[in-house]
Amino acid sequence: MSETTHIQLDNLQVIYKKPDALTDTPMRYCPGCTHGIAHRLVAEVIDELGIKHRTITIASVGCSVYAYEYFDTDAIQAAHGRAPAVATGIKRVRPDNIVFTYQGDGDLAAIGLAEVLHAASRAENITVIFINNAVFGMTQGQMAPTTLLGQKTTTTPTGRSVERGGHPINICEMMTCIPGVAYLARETMAAPKYVNRAKRSIKRAFEAQIRGLGFSLVELVSSCPTWWGLRPLEALKHIEEKMLPQYPLKVFVDKVSGAGEGGEGNA
Amino acid sequence: MSKRVLLRGNEATAEGAIAAGCRFFFGYPITPQNKIPEYMAQHLPEVGGVYLQAESELAAINMVYGAAAAGARVMTSSSSPGISLMQEGLSYIVGAEVPCVVVNMVRGGPGLGNIGPAQSDYWLATRGAGHGDGRCLTYAPYSVQELYDWVGKAFEIAERYRAPVMILADAILAQMMEPCRLRPRAEPPPLDKPWTIGGDSSTRHRNIINSLYVDHDEMEEVNRRIQARYQQAMRDDLYYVESGADDPEILVVAYGISARVCETAVERANQAGVRCRLLRPISLFPFPSARLAEWAAQVRRILVVELSMGQFVEDVRLAVEGRCPVELLNRTGGNVVTPEDVTTKLLDMAAERPGRNE
Amino acid sequence: MAIVIIDQDRCKGCGLCVAFCPKDNLQIGDQLNTAGLKPAVVKSQENCTGCKICALMCPEACIEIYRETAEVVAGE
Numbered sequence: 001m002s003e004t005t006h007i008q009l010d011n012l013q014v015i016y017k018k019p020d021a022l023t024d025t026p027m028r029y030c031p032g033c034t035h036g037i038a039h040r041l042v043a044e045v046i047d048e049l050g051i052k053h054r055t056i057t058i059a060s061v062g063c064s065v066y067a068y069e070y071f072d073t074d075a076i077q078a079a080h081g082r083a084p085a086v087a088t089g090i091k092r093v094r095p096d097n098i099v100f101t102y103q104g105d106g107d108l109a110a111i112g113l114a115e116v117l118h119a120a121s122r123a124e125n126i127t128v129i130f131i132n133n134a135v136f137g138m139t140q141g142q143m144a145p146t147t148l149l150g151q152k153t154t155t156t157p158t159g160r161s162v163e164r165g166g167h168p169i170n171i172c173e174m175m176t177c178i179p180g181v182a183y184l185a186r187e188t189m190a191a192p193k194y195v196n197r198a199k200r201s202i203k204r205a206f207e208a209q210i211r212g213l214g215f216s217l218v219e220l221v222s223s224c225p226t227w228w229g230l231r232p233l234e235a236l237k238h239i240e241e242k243m244l245p246q247y248p249l250k251v252f253v254d255k256v257s258g259a260g261e262g263g264e265g266n267a
Numbered sequence: 268m269s270k271r272v273l274l275r276g277n278e279a280t281a282e283g284a285i286a287a288g289c290r291f292f293f294g295y296p297i298t299p300q301n302k303i304p305e306y307m308a309q310h311l312p313e314v315g316g317v318y319l320q321a322e323s324e325l326a327a328i329n330m331v332y333g334a335a336a337a338g339a340r341v342m343t344s345s346s347s348p349g350i351s352l353m354q355e356g357l358s359y360i361v362g363a364e365v366p367c368v369v370v371n372m373v374r375g376g377p378g379l380g381n382i383g384p385a386q387s388d389y390w391l392a393t394r395g396a397g398h399g400d401g402r403c404l405t406y407a408p409y410s411v412q413e414l415y416d417w418v419g420k421a422f423e424i425a426e427r428y429r430a431p432v433m434i435l436a437d438a439i440l441a442q443m444m445e446p447c448r449l450r451p452r453a454e455p456p457p458l459d460k461p462w463t464i465g466g467d468s469s470t471r472h473r474n475i476i477n478s479l480y481v482d483h484d485e486m487e488e489v490n491r492r493i494q495a496r497y498q499q500a501m502r503d504d505l506y507y508v509e510s511g512a513d514d515p516e517i518l519v520v521a522y523g524i525s526a527r528v529c530e531t532a533v534e535r536a537n538q539a540g541v542r543c544r545l546l547r548p549i550s551l552f553p554f555p556s557a558r559l560a561e562w563a564a565q566v567r568r569i570l571v572v573e574l575s576m577g578q579f580v581e582d583v584r585l586a587v588e589g590r591c592p593v594e595l596l597n598r599t600g601g602n603v604v605t606p607e608d609v610t611t612k613l614l615d616m617a618a619e620r621p622g623r624n625e
Numbered sequence: 626m627a628i629v630i631i632d633q634d635r636c637k638g639c640g641l642c643v644a645f646c647p648k649d650n651l652q653i654g655d656q657l658n659t660a661g662l663k664p665a666v667v668k669s670q671e672n673c674t675g676c677k678i679c680a681l682m683c684p685e686a687c688i689e690i691y692r693e694t695a696e697v698v699a700g701e
Contacts, residue, residue, distance in 0.1 A: 027686075030637075075464065079355055115326055
């Protein structure tokens with residue numbers, strides 16, 4: 001039993017602690033779910049950019065439906081798939097506020113595909129955080145548009161097949177050709193090196209909005225230990241081995257650092 | 268200085284909204300309401316407003332939801348099929364308790380239907396607002412001037428009850444031209460309210476606009492709060508107009524374009540010695556049940572005239588509760604009841620006489 | 626030398642910090658927390674370099690890290 005240590009903290013330098021933009025509400029995600037890391041990165045970016053008091057969180061419907069309880073900002077709960085439309089309405093009324101949606105793959109790539117594509121084509125000055133974990137989590141493991149071919153889910157019990165389930169949708173590749181997009185990148189949290197890159201992309205996306213350059217989206221390839229049937233660490237390995245080949249990491253559009261197509265830091 | 272101009276119903280509705288301080292409109296093309304978004308696209312920028320054409324009515328109502336949550340006086344308009352697409356969004360707007368105005372220029376249905384006039388969205392309007400116990404407070408103008416006036420009142424009512432308000436009209440009212448007295452355009456009210464999101468949240472607690480209540484008691488409490496507002500609207504925002512004989516044997520009940528037709532018929536029937544009176548609800552929800560019950564105890568018969576297979580008539584029957592017979596004279600599919608139809612019906616009803624003691 | 630504090634009630638024992646700590650200085654404890662899960666604990670504060678990788682990988686944001694002069698009061 002490790003020794004109970006009482007530590008005087010007052011004269012210590014804080015190297016890391018929970019970001020201010022996260023509330024104290026414990027997150028309800030399954031142990032090891034990378035949603036939590038994504039929340040933490042977005043909150044750290046909000047802190048570093050000093051925009052918490054003018055940020056508006058738009059929660060979608062899925063595992064992250066409680067996002068408005070976790071981000072310490074003004075917030076609104078959108079209907080499944082409609083967050084980009086809600087964000088559009090808000091941003092048009094409050095252009096000085098920083099508006100971001102936090103959506104899963106069912107929310108964004110299935111029911112809400114029209115909304116996100118049109119928000120991008122309108123060059124709406126909003127930021128979309130897109131969590132791609134290749135499954136419907138909240139509703140217990142059904143196939144999502146990003147489910148991998150052959151992947152077993154509760155609605156593809158023998159593995160996703162093209163005949164019955166179609167092909168996985170690569171959102172970033174699809175959105176690269178939309179002129180209204182100012183920042184577009186796919187990142188992951190599968191290991192520390194990726195987490196640092198993911199945070200830089202999230203920050204760039206928010207900067208694109210702050211500078212009014214247009215629509216920004218960061219796709220975060222994420223894990224779902226529960227519905228992949230894997231332990232947290234195995235799920236991160238699964239991302240590297242199985243998800244990244246289908247969803248390669250790349251900065252597709254970067255008008256923020258003026259680097260144009262590709263930017264630096266490709267996988 | 269108010270000036271009188273010749274306007275189509277659609278344009279009067281749009282101008283009425285701008286005059287009432289509406290500065291945000293999210294819509295989508297669908298006949299017969301197209302002149303509303305077109306008017307907004309042209310005139311909202313003149314007053315620093317925002318017009319946006321969404322990718323669907325479904326997206327449009329969700330933009331309205333966001334704009335309303337941010338504190339704006341915001342509106343959308345559509346026609347029947349588009350209003351069907353807006354139901355989920357309206358349910359969220361009811362559940363999140365934010366105000367907005369939705370205009371439905373009803374057309375022939377169901378399905379693709381046609382672009383003829385109809386009143387076959389009565390249930391969708393008064394029982395609508397999608398899933399759950401929510402409803403839309405619904406007001407039915409019957410002239411171009413009333414469209415102009417009532418869309419403005421609708422914003423006040425919406426904000427009074429933090430609820431969606433529907434203006435219900437049809438293809439005729441939308442596209443017919445009549446003189447309309449305009450008022451100067453008012454400034455929009457301030458965006459910030461105690462509950463709105465947006466602006467600077469550092470000097471206040473953060474606001475959350477939400478309709479997710481996992482706790483059942485909380486969800487029930489929200490429903491009680493919403494229903495209590497409807498009861499208050501029943502007291503404070505119930506509107507109807509009556510005309511015709513003071514001691515009628517037949518009460519005619521109709522709203523919107525049907526009431527225009529009935530005004531002529533009631534006049535003719537009275538001239539022919541059949542004492543008739545027209546009761547025209549402007550508020551469809553809240554519904555003038557008490558007034559109808561009073562009349563039901565005095566008249567021999569009630570005739571309901573509407574352009575549907577019989578939706579509005581059910582609310583009349585509910586209010587009358589069998590005190591006297593309630594008959595329906597109706598057309599649908601884009602067809603319109605004519606003054607002659609109604610006059611003939613009134614004379615026939617009078618000729619049959621017995622009515623009450625059948 | 627750095628101080629790592631893991632909030633025992635927020636930690637769900639997912640083990641990611643344990644797996645990625647370059648010094649292998651973390652482990653899943655054997656005490657149940659209020660959620661009935663076994664949170665991660667620090668093996669020994671002396672070995673910690675303050676590299677923050679544990680906090681980087683923590684999905685619960687329940688790891689705090691401190692450095693510099695620390696009056697360490699050994700408890701019971």
